[in-house]
Amino acid sequence: MSPRQTGPLDGARFDDAQLSAHLAEGAGHILTAIRHEGLVGGSLLGDLGDAMAQAWISAVLSVHRPHDAVLSEEAADDPARLRAERVWIIDPLDGTKEFSAGRDDWAVHIALTIDGRPADSAVCLPATGELFGTDTVTEPTTPLTGRLASPRFWDSMPAEAAAMRLGLTPLRIGSAGAKAMAVVRGDADAYIHAGGQHEWDNCAPVGVALAAGLHCSRLDGTELVYNQPVPYSTDFLIARREIADDILEAIAPIW
Numbered sequence: 001m002s003p004r005q006t007g008p009l010d011g012a013r014f015d016d017a018q019l020s021a022h023l024a025e026g027a028g029h030i031l032t033a034i035r036h037e038g039l040v041g042g043s044l045l046g047d048l049g050d051a052m053a054q055a056w057i058s059a060v061l062s063v064h065r066p067h068d069a070v071l072s073e074e075a076a077d078d079p080a081r082l083r084a085e086r087v088w089i090i091d092p093l094d095g096t097k098e099f100s101a102g103r104d105d106w107a108v109h110i111a112l113t114i115d116g117r118p119a120d121s122a123v124c125l126p127a128t129g130e131l132f133g134t135d136t137v138t139e140p141t142t143p144l145t146g147r148l149a150s151p152r153f154w155d156s157m158p159a160e161a162a163a164m165r166l167g168l169t170p171l172r173i174g175s176a177g178a179k180a181m182a183v184v185r186g187d188a189d190a191y192i193h194a195g196g197q198h199e200w201d202n203c204a205p206v207g208v209a210l211a212a213g214l215h216c217s218r219l220d221g222t223e224l225v226y227n228q229p230v231p232y233s234t235d236f237l238i239a240r241r242e243i244a245d246d247i248l249e250a251i252a253p254i255w
């Protein structure tokens, strides 16, 4: 058996897939502990969650992958990442509002990108005890559901167009990671986003979804490429392969 890929640190104890999974799961434990008994709540809870998960992830990466660049929602952007081949794109707490409100739909996103493409990645949904990693995830084989993973309070025009044309009903979920994992799990057939998100909101979810054999692209069907100078991705589609072409076709007239 050939050795699994490790980072550039000699003697690294974990390969990239293992490290991304441990980071997502470990940050999930920290975030779960911070909600213990509801001792803090509201925006203080959200701020604590963002900061403490970020601090731990950053420390672990500095020990285990000291030569890799990092782009995180909760850290200052270091332009050195633009010259780096290996860049970790991190959202320590996606769905901060849902986390603070005591809900289950929030996630930890850990993606390693290589030349802008998601490689080993993991998404943890700590409140439901689920960890989705690129080395363990499998393609959903359950029948299509007719459901579209959708934000809790609004629908984008492309999502509305596809829903109308294909008869899809919204499945309301907070957090980009939780919505994407609903598709990976087979609870929804697709997740359509337009109107902007940062790269950390969708990079690890897309990495995991690609590993699960799902269709992932921009809404015009082109490839999603990360680690851009302005790390803002305007739109994307994550979908079961059976329905992806129909969705792109439904969106095309308005996109």
Ligand SMILES: Nc1ncnc2c1ncn2[C@@H]1O[C@H](COP(=O)(O)O)[C@@H](OP(=O)(O)O)[C@H]1O
Binding pocket: 073, 091, 093, 094, 095, 096, 097, 150, 151, 152, 173, 174, 175, 176, 195, 196, 197, 198, 201
């Ligand atoms: N138009 C937009 N611009 C920037 N970020 C957006 C966005 N729409 C959604 N997001 C981010 O995407 C994540 C999921 O949002 P939603 O549940 O509404 O779909 C949230 O991340 P955070 O919780 O990390 O801030 C949210 O801030």
Ligand SMILES: [Mg+2]
Binding pocket: 073, 091, 093, 094, 095, 176, 200, 201
């Ligand atoms: Mg986010």
